[in-house]
Amino acid sequence: MSAAPLLHRDSLPHGGTARSAGGSTGSALELRRLSAFYGDAQVLFDADLVVATGEVVALVGRNGAGKTSLLRAAMGLGARVHGAVLLDGRDVSALPPHARARLGLGYVPEDRRIFTDLSVAENLRLVARPVRGGFTEADLLALFPNLASMLDRPASAMSGGEQQMLAVARTLAANPRVVLLDEPSEGIAPIIVGGMKKAVLAMRERGVAVLVSEQNLAFVATIADRAVLIEQGHLVGEASRQDLLQPSAAVQRVLGV
Secondary structure (H helix, E strand, O other), X not given: OOOOOOOOHHHOOOXXXXXXXXXXXXXXXXXXXXXXXXXXXXXXXXXXXXXXXXXXXXXXOOOOOOHHHHHHHHXXXXXXXXXXXXXXXXXXXXXXXXXXXXXXXXXXOOOOOOOOOOEHHHHXXXXXXXXXXOOOHHHHHHHOHHHHOOOOOEHHHOOHHHHHHHHHHHHHHOOOOEEEEEOOOOOOOHHHHHHHHHHHHHHHHOOOEEEEEEOOHHHHOOOOOEEEEEEOOEEEEEEOHHHHHOOOHHHHHHHOO
């Protein structure tokens, strides 16, 4: 099965650039004409994207394509963001990041942003929000067993891979409805990448919508239901899981390979 063709942005229907598989209307996250700016420079252009409840969507593109800018704009980070962000159909565009987080939008940035002065346990418990059927601390330690042996360790004393596990576990401790993951496999050991895969699949099983930014095709092909392709700040097409396993021409183009 081949990827959806790379399209000029003007040929993509408004609100339909990246719809959930099967045209589902049960969207957990919807972006409408989302644009972002750094100073006077526009880095994201009228992005329309939907992620359904329990769906994992990969955002695929090379470095500098706008992946992080899209995730940050969805979270409400950045001085100039235009367009609409909907969580479970509710427009949260006017809300600051912390209010979006309280409504169920989780974000794991590429630089992790854990509390390095706190212990592993304190990082997890500070943000914990128990919900029926959600992730408990025991669930998170089962997903990331390495964390169980270092609960009293300062986060600053962890390796980069261990900090990445903690960043994901901390986000899940708040039991979000939607998780934005920025390059979760970058620069970490293969065994920890395996833990990231388990975590994403556990999110899907519990109905959490996941939008994951990645360049590691071998990783995203094992977790994503589909991919959205991004190039120079524009969403330019979609790809199936098979297109990621055996990179299609469209996937190779946006990755520059």
